[in-house]
Amino acid sequence: MTLDPVTLATPFFILAVILEIVLGKLGKARAHYEGRDTLVSLSLGLGSTLAGLLTAGVVFAATLWVYQHRLFTIPMSAWWAWAAIFVLEDLTYYWFHRLSHERRFWWASHVNHHSSQHYNLSTALRQTWTGGLNGSWLLWLPLAFLGFPPPMIAIEKSISLVYQFWIHTEAVRRLPGPLEAVFNTPSHHRVHHARNPRYLDSNYAGILIVWDRMFGTFVAEDEPPRYGIVKNLGDFNIVRAAFHEWASIGQDLWRARSPREAAGYLFGPPGWSPDGSRQTSTALKAAWARRRGGAVPPEPEHAALTPPGLNGKPRT
């Protein structure tokens, strides 16, 4: 029998969703569910599991190959090894998640998770169908190269996924201060799922919110979050929910007039366009800051690594 925390936790997921709905119905907790939205979320979750099987072999083989060329041999039985992979996997997740929001090619897969206008436990299960195809799993290979055994990496990834389930709720307002300071919590993650301009591209944490504090992407929950994406989906078509950003990318590439434009549409931030006629998160946040008469937020830290004109700021 294999130890898969996600499989083990699935009954808990189901019971937790039932509990949240019942508490919402009884008025004991803040919870909103809409039937069609729930259907799309849960179906995307099941589809994600099935789609993941298609690429699981390649991912595992690649991880195993890298592990065979490892620098060190780290024992699975050592407590310090688990402590180390907990921190390193969570750091890896932070950058994976940030990449998944700030570059359109990876956003096209991740957007599924954000396309609900609801924020409840079923939203947590609203997962990508195409994540295995975009190569983001390569980011975890350095852990195998360091010498963490592939099963250990897989278990830690699953632990992170299971942790992130329970924070998708409005039923929990705030945790005690020290927990809010260190861990990703429902409050922090509500901000992450919000489309309020001030909240865009923030709180990428998996388990530890300290990465956002460290890398300047932390935003505390202040005004009520409005959930969803900048341009919410117009219906509950599951195929549209799964593939719409890829279709939009395809349309843009078809219209691209140069390789540079094609690169911008593919690897620029979501909302990038050659003439600046669309709005990126950076532009939306700047407009918000202007409206309130405050300082325009600084450029993202990664902007210096980005080709000119693709840094999320409309070209002038």
Next chain:
Amino acid sequence: MTPAFLLQTLASLVAIFLLVALAAWARIARPAPALDADTARALIAEEFPDHALGPVWVAGDGAAAIARSQDEALIVYRAGDGYVARSLPWSKLADGRASGGAVALKLGDVTAPRIRFSLAEGGAWPPPMGEAGR
């Protein structure tokens, strides 16, 4: 494909069906009352904060609204218990086809291809320039 895999997939489908049925039964969606001129204006202003709003035109069933902002039509419409916002050149509204008391309007967007805009009794399409209210 093993029997265990098939069983797990089948069990997942049953669980989805039951959870969706429970969510629908609970009726705990967000309240989404029909829009009127004021609520439509407030919603559009929230969705398009950098636009100066002109007249607002509310659908007969209160499920959608259009505001004019210079040469743009700013559109909001209900999807489930939430709202979706898009904009079109005002001139594109004339492409909408009215039938059965509603207008089918193509938005030209993969994520929101079209809306059905219910016409108020005696309502004309496209919205007359400068007309306000329902």
